[in-house]
Amino acid sequence: QTVVTQEPSLTVSPGGTVTLTCASSTGPVTSDYYTNWLQQKPGQAPRPLIYSTNNKYSWTPARFSGSLLGVKAALTLSAVQPEDEAEYFCLLYYTGAQPHWVFGGGTKLTVL
Amino acid sequence: QVRVQESGPGLVKPSGTLSLTCTVSGDSISSDIWWTWVRQPPGKGLEWIGEIHHWKGTYYKPTLHSRVTITVDKSKNQFSLKLNSVTAADTAVYYCVRGGDWRFGPWGQGTLVTVSS
Numbered sequence: 001q002t003v004v005t006q007e008p009s010l011t012v013s014p015g016g017t018v019t020l021t022c023a024s025s026t027g028p029v030t031s032d033y034y035t036n037w038l039q040q041k042p043g044q045a046p047r048p049l050i051y052s053t054n055n056k057y058s059w060t061p062a063r064f065s066g067s068l069l070g071v072k073a074a075l076t077l078s079a080v081q082p083e084d085e086a087e088y089f090c091l092l093y094y095t096g097a098q099p100h101w102v103f104g105g106g107t108k109l110t111v112l
Numbered sequence: 113q114v115r116v117q118e119s120g121p122g123l124v125k126p127s128g129t130l131s132l133t134c135t136v137s138g139d140s141i142s143s144d145i146w147w148t149w150v151r152q153p154p155g156k157g158l159e160w161i162g163e164i165h166h167w168k169g170t171y172y173k174p175t176l177h178s179r180v181t182i183t184v185d186k187s188k189n190q191f192s193l194k195l196n197s198v199t200a201a202d203t204a205v206y207y208c209v210r211g212g213d214w215r216f217g218p219w220g221q222g223t224l225v226t227v228s229s
Contacts (some may be wrong), residue, residue, distance in 0.1 A: 036216055045222050046207070048219075089157065091216070103159060
């Protein structure tokens, strides 16, 4: 069974920069995994932020950026705001006989 | 503006079948879109369940494949999820999502389904 791994928790100071990563048990994450990043705050549905590795939605703040970092996908938050405190999930696409998507376990980001 | 909204029973008995419907507005269920189901057990992470395209077919999470069926009702502009042989581990908030072009959104507000006798 494929496992997608994220940091369980990270802490960042307001105004700082933080990078969240997303790794696949099958090997390096490439653009072919069409990485998505979503933000979820307590009691709310997930809100998509990034699709296909580094593409933003119209509502995605400029301080959020997606990339590939070595063998992982990454989400970088610059000039972090208090309202960025949330859980962040990555989502990877797996091809093959039974194409499917797999979520990472999520990263709880604390702004402190 | 595209909206998706889940509906269905909030309580299902163990070994029974969980049935949910997602009503789509602002878009056609027959568009070139993958209509998706995702769930989230209380206090846990997100789990992709499966997706359907009105003519390209369906794909399911491999470990759920034997219990899941996703279908489309073009006349009602809806898509549905059935999960059989449920246990307490299937208790979760279930979301329907509009997919396609490698993106996911919008999301429904989610509906909590509890498996309990």
